[in-house]
Amino acid sequence: MPALVLVEVTIHNPEMYEEYKKLSLPAVEAFDGKFIVRGAQTESLEGEWNPQRLVILEFPSVERAKEWYNSEQYNTAKKIRFQASKGKMLVVESI
Template structure:
């Protein structure tokens, strides 16, 4: 069953975050991942949720998403993200 990874990001070092953005797409390919939303403008319809940046990824399964997140390829990018931004990330089964 497909899975979505939802990421809310608040960037405090935009220049360093650009390095993260360059590494992430290639790290997803071996796991069948692709971008569904990558930083597009958001508009809150209910509540006070207004993320600075929202990213949604799609993977073939929750396990593939977890394998990507734990991979050596993504760990390099992830360590840059930890320095450049604060984020929240969820994985959820899709329909």
């Protein structure tokens, strides 16, 4: 069953974050993932939720998403993301 990874990001070092973006795409693709949303404009319809940046990825399964997140390939990009931004990330089984 497909899985979605939802990421809410607040960027405090845009130049460094650009480097992260370059490294993250090949890592996502290596684990059969794809970007569904990557930083597009958001508009809150309910509540007080206004993320600076929202990213949604799709993987073939929750297991494959976890493999990507824990991979050595993504680990390099992840270290840069941790330095350049603050975020929240979760994985959810899709339908």
